[in-house]
Amino acid sequence: MGEINRREFLKNASKSTLGLVTLSILPLGLAACNDKEQKMDTSAMANLGPLSEIEKGPFPKKVEYVASIKDAWVTTEQKGFVYVAKDEEKQELLFMSPICTHLGCSAGYADEQQKTEGMTFYCPCHGGQYDELGNNIGGPPPRPLDIFQPIIQEGDVYIAVLSPVERSRKS
Numbered sequence: 001m002g003e004i005n006r007r008e009f010l011k012n013a014s015k016s017t018l019g020l021v022t023l024s025i026l027p028l029g030l031a032a033c034n035d036k037e038q039k040m041d042t043s044a045m046a047n048l049g050p051l052s053e054i055e056k057g058p059f060p061k062k063v064e065y066v067a068s069i070k071d072a073w074v075t076t077e078q079k080g081f082v083y084v085a086k087d088e089e090k091q092e093l094l095f096m097s098p099i100c101t102h103l104g105c106s107a108g109y110a111d112e113q114q115k116t117e118g119m120t121f122y123c124p125c126h127g128g129q130y131d132e133l134g135n136n137i138g139g140p141p142p143r144p145l146d147i148f149q150p151i152i153q154e155g156d157v158y159i160a161v162l163s164p165v166e167r168s169r170k171s
């Protein structure tokens with residue numbers, strides 16, 4: 001769940017000039033907006049930029065964003081980033097949170113030595129290890145990096161930064 005089939009992704013992207021396009025699963029709270037005749041309010045979401053750019057490699061890659069988060073009458077600006085990975089076997093794009101699933105530090109890219117050991121992402125807090133698809137492969141993290149369900153509107157990819165989706169534990 002939560003992973004994007006590339007064919008469906010591109011098919012939906014081609015329709016996006018007609019208005020809102022959503023992928024198979026919507027973040028909680030956005031289901032009511034799943035109306036292709038209606039534009040969704042993306043102001044509380046992060047715009048990651050054009051799909052045409054995001055789908056270009058090399059992968060995984062870091063994509064930064066600035067999101068305006070509304071809480072009652074207060075709006076704050078939140079900067080962050082996701083890692084976009086491509087599962088070549090399944091032809092799927094993954095939009096992964098960098099937040100380590102152990103205790104919430106930020107996972108960064110592995111160094112050259114760590115890469116030789118199969119790591120792509122490394123959390124320095126307690127030695128968490130993840131592969132290129134964000135699967136936990138060593139150290140204390142209990143599950144893969146969380147992912148975001150992308151929504152495409154007018155060719156841009158949006159994510160709800162407050163609604164990451166957990167993936168099942170990697171055994």
Ligand code: FES
Nearest residue numbers: 100102103123128
């Ligand atoms: S917070 Fe990442 S390994 Fe502990």
